[in-house]
Amino acid sequence: MTVISLAHSNIIRLQAHASCRYPKKVKTKKLLVMFLIFAIGLFGLTYVLQVNSITSNGYKIRSLKNQLSELDDQNKVLQVSISDLKSINVLQIKSESFGMMKAQEVEYLALPPADVAMTR
Numbered sequence: 001m002t003v004i005s006l007a008h009s010n011i012i013r014l015q016a017h018a019s020c021r022y023p024k025k026v027k028t029k030k031l032l033v034m035f036l037i038f039a040i041g042l043f044g045l046t047y048v049l050q051v052n053s054i055t056s057n058g059y060k061i062r063s064l065k066n067q068l069s070e071l072d073d074q075n076k077v078l079q080v081s082i083s084d085l086k087s088i089n090v091l092q093i094k095s096e097s098f099g100m101m102k103a104q105e106v107e108y109l110a111l112p113p114a115d116v117a118m119t120r
Contacts, residue, residue, distance in 0.1 A: 084090065
């Protein structure tokens with residue numbers, strides 16, 4: 001064997017070893033790229049689902065606020081009608097329509113002293 005053939009055989013061996021290692025690097029890079037694409041897709045899908053959920057909850061909140069506003073308005077109307085019905089004039093008219101009369105003589109009952117009720 002000459003020096004040239006030794007150098008040539010070493011180059012071939014080095015290339016053979018490099019070619020054996022090269023597919024592992026390519027496979028590793030491919031796996032890394034595929035993992036990154038999968039992770040980005042997963043994060044993107046999660047983001048879209050969260051935005052959709054937030055938007056849906058926003059519409060529900062707006063609907064409930066509108067409903068609350070309507071119920072507050074109805075409550076105010078009912079409070080006004082209650083105060084109107086409790087007025088003295090309305091109560092006098094209602095009592096007369098039921099045939100009630102004003103009391104002529106008022107009698108008060110006296111209660112026994114409190115110490116009698118406490119002893120047993």
